[in-house]
Amino acid sequence: MEFWLLMTKQIFHMHVPVQPLKDYLDQRFTHRRQNGMDNEVRANSMGITIIAYRKMIHKETICWFTADRYATNLGIHPTRIWNNWYELTNREKISA
Secondary structure (H helix, E strand, C coil), rough: CCCCHHHHHHHCCCEEEEEHHHHHHHHHHHHHHHHHHHHHHHHHCCCCCCCCHHHCCCEEEEHHHHHHHHHHHCCCHHHHHHHHHHHCCCCCHCCC
């Protein structure tokens, strides 16, 4: 198997839990819950559709690459959401 394909498989098999992201969103968007538009605001701030957001909140884990993109779209580094980000995304630990 080619090296790049092997690395791609390793990278996309690393997942992080969704719960810290949901907790972060709950803290960040508390003032918008009353008007019923909360999920749309959250989805837009993450750069995804409302359908993708609804699917994501029912998952237990998401790919680390996707999690990184969500955090970046929210304007923060992933370590602000996942305190153990580097431990969760350590390729050497995962492949061992």
